[in-house]
Amino acid sequence: MNIFSKIFKFYYEGFRSMTLGKTLWMIILIKLFIMFAVLKVFFFPNFLSSKGDTKAEKADYIATEMEKRTINN
Amino acid sequence: MEELVLWSRAQFALTAIYHWLFVPLTLGLGIIIGIMETIYYRTKNEEWKTITKFWMRLFGINFAIGVATGLILEFQFGTNWSNYSWFVGDIFGAPLAIEGIIAFFMEATFIAIMFFGWNKVSKGFHLASTWLTVFGASISALWILVANAWMQFPTGMTFNPDTVRNEMTDFWAVALSPIAINKFFHTITSCWVVGSMACIGVSAWFLLKKRHIDFAKRSIKIALPVGVIGILLTIYTGDGSAYQVAQKQPMKLAAMEGLYKGQTKAPLVAIGLVKPHEKAMQDKENPYYFNIGIPYTLSLLGYRDIDAYVPGITDLLEGGYPTTDGSVPLSAKEKMESGKKAITALADYKKAKKEGNLAESNKQLEILNANYSNFGYGFIKDESELVPNVALTFYAFRFMVIFGSFFILMYIIIAYFIKKKKPYENYKWFLYICIACIPLAYMVSHSGWLVAEMGRQPWVIQDLMPTGAAISAISTSSVATTFIIFCVLFTVLLIAELSIMFKQIKKGF
The missing domain is CATH 1.10.287 (Helix Hairpins)
Structure with a gap:
């Protein structure tokens, strides 16, 4: 049996024989789903991407924003 | 804008506080199970394997539920803190990327062997995997703490006006800054105290229930030296941290002490009540309702010189106070x-x-x-915006120090009971205190973070960017909404963690 088969078998048997681990994996998967498929997609867009496509545009936006926040003082 | 800043800060604080419920136990309990398994490896005594596996189960529950909760902080950087992310992304990105790679490869690989590998790999390889998991978790923490330390003391970078970014010019200056080194060891060793108190508290519960008395006592015998070494190193590195704060963040030190008017031979306030609404001492009143100070100690701890001048909040705002290098600070x-x-x-x-x-x-x-x-x-x-919340910083610091010292007392009492072979399993009062020390250890750990993070306000990056400039121009309602979502999500995770943990603890060894 080559090394990859051994590693696969190790993990496969490990996951199959889990008891408490099954519950924990379920929690991990639900949590990751909520985090990446719900929160990241719908609530946490990359804000700067909406302000410019290139790095130069984003840098200009930040510089303007900083100046504005000083002027607003 | 002020409301948006408050919501953004509240959301970040909520996430960080919940994340920090899981991390200290992983780091602290990890050391304890590593030692327990090492004893099993050396003695071949199957009882030690049973003990190790019990604590490893609790470690696994905590790890599984806590894993990736820190990633939410990174989501917030991109959405709520985009000015900040852009301004420092080049520096912050490197430590976080290293953390991600190490966390993924080391922890993910070796934790699987830890849990699946009993009787499948050699005892030596299993032991090595346990220690490498603990080591990996600690190294992950290192890079996060390096990033945090850089925010408290920005170094090793130059500002590029074309990109409006701070760019790293010296990786080692960032990674090995005195603030980072102190912060890392202070945090890690304090986590050993949390892990030790958790182990002692749970073992005390077994003693109270008259179950697994031998296993519980053996667990306490392992947790005790871990806690003692942890608390002594925490004190040592805490002193180093305070010294660094005096040099790099004098306003934080002044807030920690409620010190408005600077002085030479400055005393350290042992206990006291500060007036909560003081911002700057314009009216020259005494800022305390009462206080008891230890003479010379603040000068000594902050500047290693009992005659040193420690600037107060008013001095820092007015400038021109005496300094050790003779320079004249600006107002x-x-x-x-x-x-x-x-x-x-x-x-x-x-x-x-x-x-x-x-x-x-x-x-x-x-x-x-x-x-x-x-x-x-x-x-x-x-x-006045430059003055942090003095009362909160002052009390959080004292809470950390006073109850941290209380843990030393607890360790002395436990060591005495063990040395004198006292039947402490019958001292109910003592066992209840041990159990109460579990939440207390978390509160002490969190109060340390409160001092570090509230004390540096208004700065996100010391002297370079305040919170008001760091946040994105997004709607307050969207931040408030995600705050509520996180509150619910994290509370559910915490309930899940506690209920699974309690169930496993009740099952016993």
Whole structure:
């Protein structure tokens, strides 16, 4: 049996024989789903991407924003 | 804008606080199970394997439920803190990327062997995997703490006005800054205390229930030295941290002490009640309702010299106070002027560059560079904004120190009971105190973070960027909504963690 088969078998048997681990994996998967498929997609867009496509545009936006926040003082 | 800043800060604090419920136990309990398994490896005594596996189960529950909760902080950087992310992304990105790679490869690989590998790999390989998991978790923490330390003491970078970013010029200056080194060891060793108290508290519960008495007592015997070494190193590194704070963040030190008027031979306030609404001591009143100080100690701890002058909040705002290197510090108003010059020069530099006016852009660049160290002060509207929440910082610091010292007392009592072979399993009062020490250890750990993070306000990056300049121009309602979502999500996770943990503890060894 080559090394990859051994590693696969190790993990496969490990996951199959889990008891408490099954519950924990379920929690991990639900949590990751909520985090990446719900929160990241719908609530946490990359804000700067909406302000410019290139790095130069984003840098200009930040510089303007900083100046504005000083002027607003 | 103020409301948006508050919601953004509240959301970040909520996430960090919940994340920090899981991390200390992983780091602290990890060391304990490593030692337990090492004893099993050396003695071949199957009882030690049983003990190790019990604590490993609790470690696994905590790890599984806590894993990836920190990633939510990174989501927030991109959405709520985009100005900050852009401004420091080049520096912050490197440690976080290293953390991600190490966390993924080391922890994910070796934790699987830890849990699946009993009887499948050799005892030596299993033991090595346990220690490598603990080591990997600690190294992950190192890079997060390096990033945090950089925010408290920005170093090893230059500001690029074309990209409006701070760019790393010296990786080792960032990774090995004195603030980072102290912060890392202070945090890690304090986590050993949390892990030790958790182990002692759970074992005390078994003793109270008259179950697994031998296993519980053996667990306490392992947790005790881990806790003692942890608390002694925490004190040592805490002293180092306080010294660094005195040099790099004197306003934080002044807030920790409620010190408004600076003085030589400054005392350390052992206990006291500060007036909560003081901002700056304009009225020259005593800022305390009462206080008991230890003479000379603040000067000694902060500057290693009992005669040293420790500036207070008023001195830091007014400037011109005596310093160890003889320099004359600027007043807050002068720094605010200098900061405004830097920000205006940045805008003018970019404008001149676009117009192709090389002479003007060079002139503005010179102004920017000359004033860059005060860049963040340009966003400050009123000098009172430079004063953190004194009462909160003052009390959080005392809570940490007083109850941290209480743990030393607990360790002395436990060591005495063990040495004198006292039947402490019958001392119900003592066992209840041990159980109460579990939440207390978390509260002490969190109060340490409160001092570090509240004490540095208004800065996100010391002197370079205040929170008001760091946040994105997004709607307050969207941040409030995600705050509520996180509150619910994390509370559910915490309930899941506690209920699964309690169930496993009840099952016993």
